[in-house]
Amino acid sequence: MTPTTHIAMSSDISTAATCGWKYRLPKIFGVPTSGSFGGLVGWAVHDVLSKSGGAIHETWKKTTNGSHLKPLQLAIEPAKEEIFSGWREKFVEGAHTIDEFVALAETRLGAMLEGLAELMSDRGPPDRFLTEIQITNPESHHQGRIDALAEWDNEYETIDYKTYDDEAPRSHGYEHFQIVANGMLANYRNRHPESDFTHNQLVILYPGGRRYPRPTERVQEIVREARAYVLAALSSSSTETVQVLRVPKACWVCQRPDECNFYKGLERMHREGNLPSDEDELRRLLWQRRYRVLDFRQISHRWDFMVSEKPVEELERLRVAESGYHIGAVDKGTGCIILSRSQGTRTFLKGDPVQLVVLEPDRPILACMNFRGSIQAPVVNGLEVKITSHPLSEVTRLAANSPLIAMRTEVDLTKRELSSLDFIQRRASPIVKEIARIFLGVSG
Numbered sequence: 001m002t003p004t005t006h007i008a009m010s011s012d013i014s015t016a017a018t019c020g021w022k023y024r025l026p027k028i029f030g031v032p033t034s035g036s037f038g039g040l041v042g043w044a045v046h047d048v049l050s051k052s053g054g055a056i057h058e059t060w061k062k063t064t065n066g067s068h069l070k071p072l073q074l075a076i077e078p079a080k081e082e083i084f085s086g087w088r089e090k091f092v093e094g095a096h097t098i099d100e101f102v103a104l105a106e107t108r109l110g111a112m113l114e115g116l117a118e119l120m121s122d123r124g125p126p127d128r129f130l131t132e133i134q135i136t137n138p139e140s141h142h143q144g145r146i147d148a149l150a151e152w153d154n155e156y157e158t159i160d161y162k163t164y165d166d167e168a169p170r171s172h173g174y175e176h177f178q179i180v181a182n183g184m185l186a187n188y189r190n191r192h193p194e195s196d197f198t199h200n201q202l203v204i205l206y207p208g209g210r211r212y213p214r215p216t217e218r219v220q221e222i223v224r225e226a227r228a229y230v231l232a233a234l235s236s237s238s239t240e241t242v243q244v245l246r247v248p249k250a251c252w253v254c255q256r257p258d259e260c261n262f263y264k265g266l267e268r269m270h271r272e273g274n275l276p277s278d279e280d281e282l283r284r285l286l287w288q289r290r291y292r293v294l295d296f297r298q299i300s301h302r303w304d305f306m307v308s309e310k311p312v313e314e315l316e317r318l319r320v321a322e323s324g325y326h327i328g329a330v331d332k333g334t335g336c337i338i339l340s341r342s343q344g345t346r347t348f349l350k351g352d353p354v355q356l357v358v359l360e361p362d363r364p365i366l367a368c369m370n371f372r373g374s375i376q377a378p379v380v381n382g383l384e385v386k387i388t389s390h391p392l393s394e395v396t397r398l399a400a401n402s403p404l405i406a407m408r409t410e411v412d413l414t415k416r417e418l419s420s421l422d423f424i425q426r427r428a429s430p431i432v433k434e435i436a437r438i439f440l441g442v443s444g
């Protein structure tokens with residue numbers, strides 16, 4: 001395969017490991033995903049836990065004997081109140097009321113905290129407790145966002161929060177693949193080979209407690225195979241990329257058999273030469289456009305590869321990144337941080353998306369703690385930045401007094417484009433298809 005700057009996300013790898021088609025439908029064909037009530041509740045619970053990294057770590061450090069549960073419940077209360085009141089404002093009632101939403105979220109969060117308190121009782125407090133850390137391994141073209149990473153001297157725990165339902169994670173299921181994929185990234189952060197789990201404990205917290213999935217040779221092999229599959233599916237300009245993974249599919253519990261049958265049938269008819277010529281032409285044009293969109297997505301990753309390869313002086317000369325920043329102030333009113341740098345910025349303009357990397361000693365640069373946001377304004381000797389990936393309290397907890405590098409990044413808008421291609425192929429009326437065929441043909 002020709003080297004590209006495509007990236008396989010841990011979540012996509014895990015989906016592809018369960019079924020290649022399940023990955024391809026939303027991520028290649030653009031089939032829209034739909035949320036469930038339980039999934040929305042899980043999202044709220046996940047937000048509370050992500051926002052409470054500091055509270056969790058402080059409780060872990062302070063409570064040396066007895067149960068951690070009560071102090072933990074008290075410590076996360078402010079984040080819980082803030083997140084739940086936000087949902088009270090934005091929740092649209094339909095099949096479920098907001099009271100049902102909050103009641104289920106309270107129950108699920110309570111159960112998650114019980115598992116977390118037990119985990120905290122197992123061993124002393126970590127030196128660092130990182131939340132929502134995005135790690136990119138440019139050598140394997142692999143990226144993931146780990147819910148929490150607890151680090152001791154030479155040991156670390158990769159923690160995933162499974163909040164979207166109450167079921168226990170299954171062996172050789174999605175969550176098992178995901179935590180092994182994320183664990184490989186944690187190994188990379190700690191400068192171990194990705195397959196060396198000797199210092200890395202994997203933990204999945206779910207509303208029924210906690211699980212310690214094993215990173216067996218077989219599961220690692222499945223993850224690596226699925227990663228190669230995702231990268232091939234993203235980068236091939238061929239229309240013959242369907243590979244079948246060696247993992248049993250679970251069609252009987254799949255939520256999208258109709259969409260799957262549609263695309264499988266379409267591709268089969270094409271291979272057998274049974275598609276009417278105008279439909280075959282539309283299919284060809286849509287594949288062409290799809291790969292152009294996916295190729296465009298690579299641009300958003302090019303900066304990552306440059307930052308991992310080139311020295312800082314070269315990156316500054318190319319206006320890809322600037323070093324020498326630190327957090328100067330926090331403006332709670334606007335939700336922004338002020339980054340200070342003696343010589344100000346020569347690279348960034350108002351509105352630019354930006355990634356801030358905390359320069360940690362002995363870590364690969366793309367495995368250091370990082371935050372994403374956008375430039376609100378260049379200011380005297382610095383930048384005003386709105387952080388979108390983390391709450392401000394987590395940014396100051398994890399990055400105060402640390403040197404920061406600000407690097408260019410891009411916002412990925414390709415999902416919407418792919419979904420309009422799916423609409424044309426699957427649901428548009430014949431006249432719209434005809435117009436699309438002409439339009440794609442002319443512009444292609």
Ligand code: SF4
Nearest residue numbers: 019021022251254260
């Ligand atoms: S119906 Fe079966 S093959 Fe199709 S996406 Fe679902 S699990 Fe995969």
